[in-house]
Amino acid sequence: MSNIGSYDERLKNFDWSIARRELGYDQAPTKNIAYFLADRNCEQGRGAKVAMIWENAEGDVARRLTFDDLRRYSNAYARLLEDLGVGPGERVCIFMDKIPDLYLSFIGALKRGAVAQPLFSAFREDSLLVRLMNAETTAVFTQKKFVQRFRHLRAKLPHLKHVVVVDGDASGLQAGEHAFDVVKAPPVEKYDIYPVDEETPSVLHYTSGTTGAPKGAQHVHGSLVSQYLTTKWVLDVTDKDVYWCTADPGWVTGTSYGIIGPWALGITQLVLEVGFIPERWYKAIENYKVTVWYSAPTAIRLLMKEGDAIVKRHDTSSLRHLASVGEPLNPEAVIWSEKVYGLPFNDNFWQTETGCIVISNYPGMPIKPGSMGKPFPGITATVVDAKNYEPVRTGTVGLIALRPGWPSMFRQYWRNEAVYKGKFHNGWYICGDRASIDEDGYFWFVGRDDDVINTGGHLVGPFEIESALLEHPAVAESAAVGKPDPVNMEVVKAFIALKPGYEASDGLKLDIINFVRKKLSPLAMPQDIEFMDGLPKTRSGKIMRRLLKARETGEDIGDVSTLEND
Amino acid sequence: MGDALKDKIREYVTNEYVEEGSGVEIGDETPLISGGIVDSFSMVSLKLFLENQYKIKIPDADASAEAFDSVNRIALVVRKFAPKV
Numbered sequence: 001m002s003n004i005g006s007y008d009e010r011l012k013n014f015d016w017s018i019a020r021r022e023l024g025y026d027q028a029p030t031k032n033i034a035y036f037l038a039d040r041n042c043e044q045g046r047g048a049k050v051a052m053i054w055e056n057a058e059g060d061v062a063r064r065l066t067f068d069d070l071r072r073y074s075n076a077y078a079r080l081l082e083d084l085g086v087g088p089g090e091r092v093c094i095f096m097d098k099i100p101d102l103y104l105s106f107i108g109a110l111k112r113g114a115v116a117q118p119l120f121s122a123f124r125e126d127s128l129l130v131r132l133m134n135a136e137t138t139a140v141f142t143q144k145k146f147v148q149r150f151r152h153l154r155a156k157l158p159h160l161k162h163v164v165v166v167d168g169d170a171s172g173l174q175a176g177e178h179a180f181d182v183v184k185a186p187p188v189e190k191y192d193i194y195p196v197d198e199e200t201p202s203v204l205h206y207t208s209g210t211t212g213a214p215k216g217a218q219h220v221h222g223s224l225v226s227q228y229l230t231t232k233w234v235l236d237v238t239d240k241d242v243y244w245c246t247a248d249p250g251w252v253t254g255t256s257y258g259i260i261g262p263w264a265l266g267i268t269q270l271v272l273e274v275g276f277i278p279e280r281w282y283k284a285i286e287n288y289k290v291t292v293w294y295s296a297p298t299a300i301r302l303l304m305k306e307g308d309a310i311v312k313r314h315d316t317s318s319l320r321h322l323a324s325v326g327e328p329l330n331p332e333a334v335i336w337s338e339k340v341y342g343l344p345f346n347d348n349f350w351q352t353e354t355g356c357i358v359i360s361n362y363p364g365m366p367i368k369p370g371s372m373g374k375p376f377p378g379i380t381a382t383v384v385d386a387k388n389y390e391p392v393r394t395g396t397v398g399l400i401a402l403r404p405g406w407p408s409m410f411r412q413y414w415r416n417e418a419v420y421k422g423k424f425h426n427g428w429y430i431c432g433d434r435a436s437i438d439e440d441g442y443f444w445f446v447g448r449d450d451d452v453i454n455t456g457g458h459l460v461g462p463f464e465i466e467s468a469l470l471e472h473p474a475v476a477e478s479a480a481v482g483k484p485d486p487v488n489m490e491v492v493k494a495f496i497a498l499k500p501g502y503e504a505s506d507g508l509k510l511d512i513i514n515f516v517r518k519k520l521s522p523l524a525m526p527q528d529i530e531f532m533d534g535l536p537k538t539r540s541g542k543i544m545r546r547l548l549k550a551r552e553t554g555e556d557i558g559d560v561s562t563l564e565n566d
Numbered sequence: 567m568g569d570a571l572k573d574k575i576r577e578y579v580t581n582e583y584v585e586e587g588s589g590v591e592i593g594d595e596t597p598l599i600s601g602g603i604v605d606s607f608s609m610v611s612l613k614l615f616l617e618n619q620y621k622i623k624i625p626d627a628d629a630s631a632e633a634f635d636s637v638n639r640i641a642l643v644v645r646k647f648a649p650k651v
Contacts (some may be wrong), residue, residue: 057602097602122605145588277600277631456607491610506618513611514582522607 002363004233007374014377016407019229023264032196033224034078034110037263038071039193047071050268053242053288054100057273059280065100067266070107073100073182075191077108077141080180084139084162088113088194091137091204094249095119095128095146098273101166102249103259104182105141110202113194114139115218117204120250121146126468126519129153130213131206132160135414144168147177198222198407204414205252207352208461210450216414217352223256223408224264226356230376231261234348234360236321237292244270244284245294251458252352253325256408257294261356278306282314289318296326298456300333300345301487311340319343321363325350326457327489328445331369347372349400349443351431352459353423355408359400359443371442372435379406382428383437386449389426397436397446401428451545453482455490460524462545468519469494469526472512474502477535481549483528494526495548497534504531571644571651575637578615583608594638599631609634616640622647 004010020026023036041047047068054063065073086092092109094116096102102118109116117135119128121143128149132140136159140150144165151174154160163177170179196202202221206214235257237243243262247253262269270288274280276299284290322337322345329347338344348360349372359381361373375381380403382391392398402409404424413420423430434446453460462480469478477497482490496512498504509529517525536544550556576592583604584590590603598604604612613629616622624647633643644651 057600058597059600122607145585145590148585148587273602274600275602275631276606277635279632280600506614510611510614510618513614517608517611518582522605525607525611527607527610 002236003238004236004362004364007362007365007377010233010377016225016229016378019225022232023224023228025225030193030195031198031200031221031224032110032113032193033202033221033260033264034074034107035193036224036228037107037260038067038074041067041263041266042071044266046266049266051263052100052103052269052271054271055273055284056099057097059274059283063100067263070104070263072187072189073104074107074111075188076182076185077105078111078191078193079188080164080185081109081112081114081139084164084178086112086114086139086162089115089201090139091115091117091135093117093119093132093135093137093140093142095121095123095140095142096166097121097143098248098271099143099167100271101141101182103271105166106249106255106259109141110221111191111193113196113200115201115204116255117216118249118255119206120248120521120523122521122523123250124518124521125149125152127464127521127524129156130464131216132157134206134213135204135216138162139164141166147173196221199411201411203255205255205352207252208452208459208464209419210452210461211463212419212461213464214461215416215419217252217410218412218414219355219408220411223355224260225407226378227256227261227408228264229378230357230360231257231265234346234357234362234376235261235292235294235323236363237262237265237267239266241267241291242270242289242318243267243292243294244272244288244290246272246281246296246299247294247325252355253294253296256356276302278303278310282310282316285316285319286314291318292321292323293319294323294325295345296457297324297329297333298326298488300324300329300337304333304336305487308340316341322346323348323361325357327454328370328372334367334369344369349373349433349445353410353429353431354402354406355410356406358402358406368438368440368442371438371444373443374441375443379403381443383435383443384426384428384430389428389430394439395436397434399449400431400433400435400443402431403427404429451481451549453480453490453492455482455485455492455523456488458523460492464520465492465494465516465524465526468516468524469496469512471519472515474498474508475512477543479535479543479545479548480526481545481552483552485527491527492524493528493530493552495530495532495535497532569641572637572641574619575616575640575644579604579612579637582611582615592637595636597635598637598640599635604634606631612640616644620644620648620651
């Protein structure tokens with residue numbers, strides 16, 4: 001019997017108080033998320049239970065941390081922040097590979113009452129600068145190998161006071177840099193977790209839009225309520241499971257479902273430091289007997305490409321429930337996973353801004369391969385007309401819209417009220433994705449409504465890429481669009497007009513690609529470049545990305561002259 | 567006698583992907599992808615470099631994470647399509 005039981009029964013008279021009661025939320029000594037992840041588990045007798053199985057990148061070291069380890073080590077991180085003078089509400093960036101300290105310092109930041117700002121460790125300096133500057137981040141937890149990135153940025157970040165290195169000694173560190181080894185540091189058996197209420201800011205995740213720089217979607221401690229229940233009902237985890245969420249905590253999936261949800265449920269979870277290596281992934285499922293696996297369509301498609309033989313060489317019989325997120329999961333992948341693992345991947349849909357899963361497939365509910373499923377109980381979701389924001393008829397394509405007010409809805413784009421307000425129309429939060437609903441109530445994804453590129457499940461904004469391209473000495477004009485890709489759904493393609501004196505060549509392409517990769521990140525790096533004499537523009541001089549994208553997708557956009565007037 | 571191909575690969579990987587000041591040295595068997603030095607997105611630029619440098623075309627099937635996971639393995643891939651290098 002699954003945790004959710006009957007989806008239709010749960011819809012009747014649903015109330016978020018179900019989650020509040022199970023968490024003991026209203027009687028808890030604090031609403032601080034960190035309490036529920038570590039301390040509460042210890043109070044309930046799970047102190048000796050393994051919270052994290054961690055395997056290093058090389059695959060030759062495995063560590064097991066208990067909930068009591070989480071409690072004590074996060075206490076030590078909280079105490080460190082306090083000793084450094086980092087106060088509640090300040091933004092603390094966590095910038096690491098997937099090592100235990102990433103998770104421990106995240107919880108420690110929350111215990112201090114700081115706002116945790118995890119960032120993907122592949123971000124290079126320009127990508128880091130814009131996010132740290134916007135958040136006015138005062139402290140960073142990182143690894144020694146990344147210290148140089150912050151040194152290069154320090155002069156432009158007047159708010160940044162402390163860079164803490166968690167994996168090395170103090171040799172070679174400069175002023176404002178500290179070494180901290182949480183295992184060797186004096187133990188902190190007791191720490192007074194900073195008191196918060198449900199609306200106190202907790203986590204800041206940066207996400208990209210069509211225009212402008214990435215924006216910080218800010219969440220609150222009360223988000224725990226919906227993150228807890230969606231973990232329990234969608235991912236179906238129980239006390240006996242070994243759960244594996246493959247997402248990096250630099251992205252919201254890795255925090256909502258890689259830290260908060262599963263540990264609020266007291267679940268053992270696997271963390272692999274290594275990136276995507278099929279052999280290592282299957283070995284891990286076999287060795288650690290993973291039962292519930294939450295991954296992403298890009299990884300699943302790569303596993304499909306890898307073939308069936310490798311699956312047969314490993315024992316994946318421990319798996320009992322699979323889920324996927326980041327972009328729509330193609331039907332072929334659902335059918336394939338049922339063939340090779342004996343289980344379908346259950347697709348679900350949500351965003352950085354929603355903080356939790358909002359539309360999903362559920363255990364026991366028939367899957368329609370290619371559909372993201374139905375709204376989570378407690379979430380009112382529909383599809384609205386793009387002009388008047390009224391719900392459309394069944395089968396009609398429109399914008400996915402959610403009724404505001406679920407616990408983990410983002411509360412602001414960090415200090416950007418105008419853009420935040422622009423996401424709400426006619427009483428709906430508008431996701432920016434287009435879909436339709438069929439006669440059975442299943443949602444079907446159609447595409448983004450804007451120019452944001454979804455590559456490997458990560459959203460990348462064209463503005464950031466184009467700005468970086470324009471800094472290359474050879475580039476006069478640039479446009480970045482998503483080009484369809486069988487594995488990543490989209491990859492970045494750049495259209496470039498060169499300055500006089502520069503000639504198009506494969507060597508110049510490579511130079512520009514590496515230039516962007518080192519400025520922003522491998523995600524933002526164009527994987528294809530097309531040189532043009534001039535980019536198509538509107539009468540007012542705006543580059544027509546829609547036209548360029550239509551050429552890539554083969555979409556017929558009709559009368560181009562209407563776009564020229566945009 | 568050194569292997570010029572491996573040296574070139576090593577030089578490129580070091581210049582393009584190794585963090586300045588990190589002290590990471592690229593040996594012939596240093597795990598590049600599984601060791602997190604080159605991520606899967608960055609593999610595209612590495613593949614493009616090899617194709618440009620040695621005037622070859624590497625099919626996607628030969629450009630897997632395993633095939634690019636060390637200098638030695640990359641050299642094998644290049645020599646498959648440019649045997650005289």
